[in-house]
Amino acid sequence: MIEAQLLNGVALGSILALVALGLTIIFGLLGFVNFAHGALFMIGAYAGWVVYTQTNSFLLGIATAIVFTFVVGLVIERVLIRFYYKRPPEDQILVTFGLGIVLVESVRGIFGGKTQLVSTPNWGAGAVQILDLIYPAYRLQVVGIVALTLLVMWLILFKTRIGLIVRAGIDDALIVNILGINVNRTFMLVFALGAAVAGLSGIIDAPILAVYPDMGTGVLVQSFVVVVIGGVGSFWGAILGGLVAGEIVSITTAFAPDFGQVMLYVAMALVLIMRPQGLLGVEGRT
Amino acid sequence: MPLNRERFLKTAAGAAAGVAAGVKAPHIAFGADYSPIGTFPAGTRGDSIFVGLMCPLTGSYSADGEDLRRGYELAIRDLNNGTGVMAKIPSLAGKKGVLGKRVEYKIADSETNPNTAVQHATEFITQNKAIMISGGVASSEVIAMAKVAQQQKVIFMTGASGSNDTTGKDCQRYSFRSQCDAYMVAAAMAPILARVLGTKRRAIYLTPDYSYGHSLTGSMRQFTEKLGWTTVADVVAPFPTTDYSSYLTNIANSNADTFINIEFGNDGVASTKQAAQFGILKKMKLIVPNVSTYFPDGVGPDIMAGVYGTQEWYYSLADRYPLSKLFLTDFQKMFPGVIPRWTAHIAYTQLAIWADAVTRAKTFHPPTVIRTIEAGKPINLMLGSVHYRAGDHQLVRPVPVVVGKSRNEMQNKDDWFRVVDIVPADKVMQPLAETSCKMPSYT
Numbered sequence: 001m002i003e004a005q006l007l008n009g010v011a012l013g014s015i016l017a018l019v020a021l022g023l024t025i026i027f028g029l030l031g032f033v034n035f036a037h038g039a040l041f042m043i044g045a046y047a048g049w050v051v052y053t054q055t056n057s058f059l060l061g062i063a064t065a066i067v068f069t070f071v072v073g074l075v076i077e078r079v080l081i082r083f084y085y086k087r088p089p090e091d092q093i094l095v096t097f098g099l100g101i102v103l104v105e106s107v108r109g110i111f112g113g114k115t116q117l118v119s120t121p122n123w124g125a126g127a128v129q130i131l132d133l134i135y136p137a138y139r140l141q142v143v144g145i146v147a148l149t150l151l152v153m154w155l156i157l158f159k160t161r162i163g164l165i166v167r168a169g170i171d172d173a174l175i176v177n178i179l180g181i182n183v184n185r186t187f188m189l190v191f192a193l194g195a196a197v198a199g200l201s202g203i204i205d206a207p208i209l210a211v212y213p214d215m216g217t218g219v220l221v222q223s224f225v226v227v228v229i230g231g232v233g234s235f236w237g238a239i240l241g242g243l244v245a246g247e248i249v250s251i252t253t254a255f256a257p258d259f260g261q262v263m264l265y266v267a268m269a270l271v272l273i274m275r276p277q278g279l280l281g282v283e284g285r286t
Numbered sequence: 287m288p289l290n291r292e293r294f295l296k297t298a299a300g301a302a303a304g305v306a307a308g309v310k311a312p313h314i315a316f317g318a319d320y321s322p323i324g325t326f327p328a329g330t331r332g333d334s335i336f337v338g339l340m341c342p343l344t345g346s347y348s349a350d351g352e353d354l355r356r357g358y359e360l361a362i363r364d365l366n367n368g369t370g371v372m373a374k375i376p377s378l379a380g381k382k383g384v385l386g387k388r389v390e391y392k393i394a395d396s397e398t399n400p401n402t403a404v405q406h407a408t409e410f411i412t413q414n415k416a417i418m419i420s421g422g423v424a425s426s427e428v429i430a431m432a433k434v435a436q437q438q439k440v441i442f443m444t445g446a447s448g449s450n451d452t453t454g455k456d457c458q459r460y461s462f463r464s465q466c467d468a469y470m471v472a473a474a475m476a477p478i479l480a481r482v483l484g485t486k487r488r489a490i491y492l493t494p495d496y497s498y499g500h501s502l503t504g505s506m507r508q509f510t511e512k513l514g515w516t517t518v519a520d521v522v523a524p525f526p527t528t529d530y531s532s533y534l535t536n537i538a539n540s541n542a543d544t545f546i547n548i549e550f551g552n553d554g555v556a557s558t559k560q561a562a563q564f565g566i567l568k569k570m571k572l573i574v575p576n577v578s579t580y581f582p583d584g585v586g587p588d589i590m591a592g593v594y595g596t597q598e599w600y601y602s603l604a605d606r607y608p609l610s611k612l613f614l615t616d617f618q619k620m621f622p623g624v625i626p627r628w629t630a631h632i633a634y635t636q637l638a639i640w641a642d643a644v645t646r647a648k649t650f651h652p653p654t655v656i657r658t659i660e661a662g663k664p665i666n667l668m669l670g671s672v673h674y675r676a677g678d679h680q681l682v683r684p685v686p687v688v689v690g691k692s693r694n695e696m697q698n699k700d701d702w703f704r705v706v707d708i709v710p711a712d713k714v715m716q717p718l719a720e721t722s723c724k725m726p727s728y729t
Contacts, residue, residue: 001535008531112624113343113352115555115584120563127538127565134538136563139531208560209528210552210584214344218528253532258495258524260532 004133005254006247011139013246014146015205019219020226020238021153022197028233029169029190032081033089035096037198037223038216039103044069044199045206045215046107049118052203058121062203069199073192081191082184100220108213118206142204149200150239156193157235166190225268231281240279320651323729324439329415330650334388337362337637338410340421340431340445345398346526347423347446347551349580350629354423354445355393357633360613360620365389365641370616371609372638375665377645384641385650396422398526398551400430407431411438417650418443420636423551423629425449425498426525432461436726441652443636446598446629448550448576449501450721453680456497457723460652462659462674464635464681468498469716471575471596472505474685474709476513479594483544483571485514490542490570492533492557494525494549502548506575518542523549523557530557531564538564545570555584562589579627582690582702590690590702597688599631599668600703610668625700635667635681639674653728669708675715678723682711 019041026034047068052061080099084092124138157163165186168176177183202216209215222245230241248267253260271278320327329335339358342351364370366389368382383389392414394406403422410416411434419435420443422428428447435442436458444452444463448471452463466474489510493499499522507517518540521533534557537545545566549557554574558581561567567589574581577595604611613634617626642665644650647658660676672683688703696702 001539004535004539005532008535012529012531114349114580115552117584117586119586119588120559124563126568127563133535134565135535136531136560136565138563208556208563210555210559212349212552212584214348215552217344249529250532257522257533260524 001254002251003131004135005250007130007133007135009247009250010243011143011246012250013243014143015201015208015242016222016226016245017239017242018146018149018201018204019198020223020230020242021150021235022194022201023223024227024230024233024235024238025153025157025166025197026191026194027227029166029173030085030187031173032085032191033092033096034194035093035220036076036100036103037096037194038218038220039100040069040072040195040198040216041202041205041219042107042213042216043072043103044202045118045209045211046111046116046202047199048203049116049206049211052118058124058207062200065199065203066196069202070192070196072199073195074188076195077188077191082187085187100216104213104216111213113213116211118203118211120207124207138207142208145204149197153197154235162186162189222264225264228268228278229271231278234278234280234282237278237280244279320649320654324652325411325415325417326651329417330387332387334390335384335417335650336390336392336410336414338407338414338416338419338421339391339393339633340396340403340406340419340427341393342398342423342427343393343395346553347398347578349584350423350446350551350578350627351396351398353579353627354421354629354633356617356621356624357626357630358391358393358420358637360617360630361634361637362389362391363620364616365637371613371634371668372641374609374612375638375642375667377642378638381645384644385648396427398424398427400424400426403427404430404434407434407442408438411440416440418640420633420640421445422447424496424525425452425501426496428452428461428463429456429497432456432458435460439652439729441640441655443640445636446632447498449498450505450716451497451501453678453721453723455722457678457721457725459656459679459726459728462636462639462679462681464632464639464672464683465598466596466683466685466714467680467716468502468505468576470685470714471502472509473714473716474596474687474707475506475573475575475594476509478687478706479510479573480513482594487515487544487571488518488542489515489544489546489573490518490537490540491520491546492530492537492549492561493520493522494527494553495522496525498550499525499548502575503546506546506548515544526553528553528556530560533557534561534564534566537561538566543570544573546573546575548575550576550578551581552584554578554581558585558589577688579629587691587693587696587702591692593690594706595688595690597686597703598628600628600686600688600705601625601700602703602705603668603686603708606708607668607670609666613668631668635669635672638667639665639681656728672711675718677718677725678721679725680715680721682715684711685709685714 044065048061048065051064226241230237252263341355364372396403422445574595643658
């Protein structure tokens with residue numbers, strides 16, 4: 001059964017990697033701690049659910065989730081977040097924490113606290129046989145969707161001019177400023193991009209999870225752990241961190257279910273002690 | 287109060303009556319002159335009283351908690367205005383408030399977390415001088431709050447709690463549970479499962495790792511194994527859990543033909559959706575013994591069709607019980623577009639039974655109110671005639687067994703179930719001697 005748990009770890013880890021990527025992009029470039037990330041994850045699930053239910057097309061749901069959370073990200077950045085870039089981290093944590101509550105309660109106000117139905121899309125229904133193992137088709141597709149998303153994000157971040165500025169910003173925001181690049185607009189786009197990735201992971205995860213207003217709470221905590229393990233602000237770190245976290249949870253759960261989540265924090269503590277910058281993080285950056 | 291002639295006689299008479307009835311004399315004596323206990327009489331001096339209500343509005347059981355909250359709001363409105371089902375209870379008819387006092391309340395979010403629930407319950411008692419507390423959805427919350435209630439000597443009418451322990455090894459003098467316990471659920475379902483699915487099934491369980499989960503799995507195993515079913519495995523997952531793949535892998539690759547999912551609330555929804563993705567529901571018959579309020583909405587009709595389970599109360603019972611009909615009508619007037627689910631029913635039932643007992647006892651004095659409830663006078667409510675059993679504080683009540691309708695059979699978006707049977711209390715109650723309840727004292 002160990003190969004089943006390894007496979008579970010990859011499936012779980014790829015979702016964690018995607019969620020963490022949104023967080024790490026925002027944190028990496030803007031140095032901004034976004035505690036509303038879990039709420040954006042939930043908003044993505046709800047936006048996708050609304051359209052999916054109306055049109056019966058999960059792909060349209062995914063597209064809606066991406067666009068909607070991107071726009072929400074833009075708006076939030078302009079009216080709130082940008083005033084907090086120069087404030088201390090505790091202010092950023094408080095304001096995004098509060099923002100998360102406002103977003104969650106708004107959704108609760110509109111749709112109520114009941115659990116909403118997001119069924120597995122037709123093309124993801126059913127299980128497949130891998131050797132002697134039965135495994136859900138959708139979870140394998142999720143790994144594919146995540147891989148595709150990561151590829152797109154990699155192209156944006158590493159092959160475009162915006163990506164160049166982003167990465168330069170991750171390395172040294174001051175120099176980018178001195179070079180006379182409009183970092184403001186880049187910041188706005190980066191924040192919205194991070195939000196859109198959160199929204200995308202929300203709708204991708206919706207057929208697997210129970211869809212309700214608090215669904216992002218646990219996700220927020222896990223993605224912070226992934227970011228810390230992988231290395232703050234590191235693209236490959238988020239992916240490696242996600243996979244490591246997924247495998248840790250899966251394998252521990254197979255032997256001692258109660259310790260699945262605990263081991264995740266043990267791993268994080270170990271990384272913080274042995275390699276504070278994270279597995280793929282760069283030393284000296286905080 | 288100085289010891290005067292009147293009090294002396296009262297005490298003496300009480301003691302004599304107590305001895306005659308075979309009850310410890312001091313209890314009657316305390317009861318007769320209502321000595322201070324818990325928040326009594328401090329919490330009853332004004333022209334209003336305070337009740338503290340606990341609903342998990344966030345966390346795994348938040349959908350159930352929201353329904354619970356609506357039930358409380360309707361119940362308190364009806365108590366204060368002398369309307370609705372409350373007005374149909376003989377003792378309360380034509381009265382506003384409880385013993386003429388307006389009922390004030392606060393609703394706290396227990397977050398589906400026993401520690402938070404205990405913290406809020408303690409605040410209700412110490413700061414608001416709550417004369418009664420009620421609520422909780424997870425048995426872990428309810429059992430923790432019941433301990434606080436017993437310690438503080440404040441009556442606790444539980445919210446949703448399905449564990450046998452709530453009125454078993456963790457029973458409390460100050461706590462009363464109206465929901466059917468795990469034993470009742472299993473006892474009600476077993477004959478129907480035997481009829482529909484036969485006596486040769488191989489069952490596998492998915493169990494949340496706390497009192498409720500182990501209790502319901504235990505009772506289901508007890509009754510189904512008696513039928514001749516075998517238990518392939520009991521797969522235990524921590525509470526709460528969001529990703530069940532590790533557990534479902536074991537279930538999917540087992541040789542079971544029946545999947546009994548004990549998970550509840552949003553955990554029930556997530557585990558069942560994931561089980562469907564694993565192909566488990568194609569090769570195994572799904573049974574959900576205790577279907578949480580918004581479970582069907584979360585998993586949808588394709589999964590729900592043909593699923594057997596129980597509902598503490600279901601709105602279509604309005605066809606059989608006049609007060610269910612009144613409850614349903616009033617609820618929809620107060621919350622347009624919303625149909626009450628069973629946690630709302632629990633909220634209303636519990637407040638009704640408490641208000642009736644206080645009114646008949648003519649005092650808020652907790653031991654006296656408890657004795658009035660324990661006397662077991664039947665009260666006609668939404669499930670017909672019900673009453674509390676003195677020995678373990680479990681409500682003696684019927685259990686509705688239901689089966690999920692298919693998409694085509696559903697008449698509206700809340701029409702999830704056909705009621706298969708309403709199994710009467712005498713067929714399902716666990717004999718008192720078999721419960722492990724050792725009832726603590728009144729004082």
